[in-house]
Amino acid sequence: MILYHGTNIDFEDIDLSKCKRGKDFGCGFYLSESEQQAFEIAQNRVKFQGGELVIQKYEFDDSLLNSHLLFQRFDSYTKEWAEFIYANRNNFNRENIHFYDVVYGPIANDNVGLQVRNLIEHNISLEVFLERLKYMQGITFQYFFGTERAIQQLKRI
Numbered sequence: 001m002i003l004y005h006g007t008n009i010d011f012e013d014i015d016l017s018k019c020k021r022g023k024d025f026g027c028g029f030y031l032s033e034s035e036q037q038a039f040e041i042a043q044n045r046v047k048f049q050g051g052e053l054v055i056q057k058y059e060f061d062d063s064l065l066n067s068h069l070l071f072q073r074f075d076s077y078t079k080e081w082a083e084f085i086y087a088n089r090n091n092f093n094r095e096n097i098h099f100y101d102v103v104y105g106p107i108a109n110d111n112v113g114l115q116v117r118n119l120i121e122h123n124i125s126l127e128v129f130l131e132r133l134k135y136m137q138g139i140t141f142q143y144f145f146g147t148e149r150a151i152q153q154l155k156r157i
Contacts, residue, residue, distance in 0.1 A: 072102075
């Protein structure tokens with residue numbers, strides 16, 4: 001499989017010690033199957049942080065998922081996904097709160113993040129949460145590589 005990473009600074013080696021805390025799936029390296037999505041992420045970084053638009057392309061053997069790498073998959077907005085996102089976004093330590101090498105699932109943009117917060121704080125029910133997310137436009141997915149073992153499986157091309 002081919003995965004893309006959009007950034008504003010080119011680099012050769014992935015360094016997990018430079019990752020940001022409080023992200024959707026924890027402190028790790030995020031990629032997309034969509035080159036357009038990576039391009040839009042890179043555009044936003046350049047707009048707000050400067051630098052140059054860079055799209056990095058990686059090859060990954062997805063047959064390693066669940067055989068060689070611990071893998072968690074969320075195919076849609078679910079209560080389990082929302083709880084996972086909420087817990088990771090509220091973890092400001094460098095150490096992740098889970099032991100997955102790779103996580104795949106929807107990106108929690110600002111609108112989705114608000115609904116996640118409402119669910120976790122019991123302001124809305126699971127049924128209302130899922131109903132509201134049904135009408136969200138443009139669901140996008142991401143891959144998280146959170147361990148050195150996972151990073152070593154990415155081959156830049």
